[in-house]
Amino acid sequence: MMVELAVGDAYGACFEYADPSFVAEHNTLERYVQHPTHPDIAPGAYTDDTQMTLALAELLITGEPWTPRVLADKFVEVFHRDPRAGYAGRFHAFLRETRDGAAFLERMRPDSDKSGAAMRAAPIGLLPDVAAVLEHAAVQARVTHDTPLGISAAQAAALAVHYCHHELGPFAETQNWVAGVLGAQWAKPWHGKVGSKGWMSVRAALTALTTGRSLSEILRTCVAYTGDVDTVATIALAAASRSAQVVQDLPDALVNDLEDGEFGRAYLVRLDDALLATVRP
Structure with a gap:
């Protein structure tokens, strides 16, 4: 799951809020491309979507208390051990200036309904x-x-993975199952450009899951929406990668060219193994 969602993040980052004509031309899954206006994000590099996911995965593996202070400490830790572009400008500056969870919680204004959670x-x-x-x-x-929307979007994204991982029903019914838990609004199909709100990214990801039969098809669909597509692809591929009903066919070029530094592809593989072993019923 961790490699697949990182591929979704890194591939989507090539197209985040790019001109639709650029997306239409280059969304071929053949390779990572340089974003036309974000030279600080190299092709194949993942962004904040994956880095913050690492924080939660590592905490689940270690079994540390799931408390705001421990979570905040971890968010600060994963950023400072591997600073990278991709975060929203103000939050990036906030993290650079914050050295521990206590300072994080003291200074944070958690009133956003965007996609971070x-x-x-x-x-x-x-x-x-x-x-x-x-x-x-x-x-x-x-x-x-x-x-309310920030919390429910996070719950919906996690529930999609839960449904697929535990094989609770047909893969194409993932969106409807999530809606059955959280409310009918989550069953509404998404169309068009994805904005910055968390519920937008999650609904777009869930919609991509309703028609996709392979990881490649789902990834292309996520990016074709345009807008905040790295987040959409991260959420969708995380869920789809856990379904035995989905063809696991990400192109070798995208997997092999995913960044592989200290916290890159090989680390993600090891983390995935540890995570699945930790939470296995």
């Missing part, structure tokens, strides 16, 4: 029951996105 929620979906997924997703969301 949803984009990182995938590992929570591996937990064994719905109640645990909802609670863990809500606790981590409140650290940065303590709004």
Whole structure:
């Protein structure tokens, strides 16, 4: 799951808010391309979506208390050990100036309903029951996105992974199942450009899952929306990668060219193994 969602993030980052004509021309899955206006993000590099997901995955593996202070400490840790572009400008500056969880919580204004809490929620979906997924997703969301839509978007993203991982029904019914837990609004199909709100990215990802039969098809669909497509692809591929009903066919070029530094592809593979071993019922 971690490699697949990182590929979705890195590939989507090539196209985030890019001109639709650029997306239409280059969304071929043949390779990572340089974003036309973001020279600081190299082709194949993942962004904040994956880095913050690492924080939650590592905490689930270690079994540390799932508290705001521990979560905030971890968010600061993963950023400072591997500073990178991709974060929103103000949050990037906030992290650069923040050295521990206490300072994070003291200075953070968690009143956002954007996608930060949803984009990182995938590992929570591996937990064994719905109640645990909802609670863990809500606790981590409140650290940065303590709004009804910020919390519910994180819960929806995690629930999609839960449904697929635990094989609770037909893959094409993922969106409807999530809606059955959280409300009918999550079953509405998404069309067009994806904005910055968390519920937008999650609904777009869920919609891509309803028609996709392979990881490649789902990834292309996510990016074709245009807008905040790295987040959409991260959420969708995390869920789809856990379904035995989905063809696991990401192109070798995207997997092999995913960044492979200290916290890159090989690290993600090891983390995935540890994460699945930790949460296995």
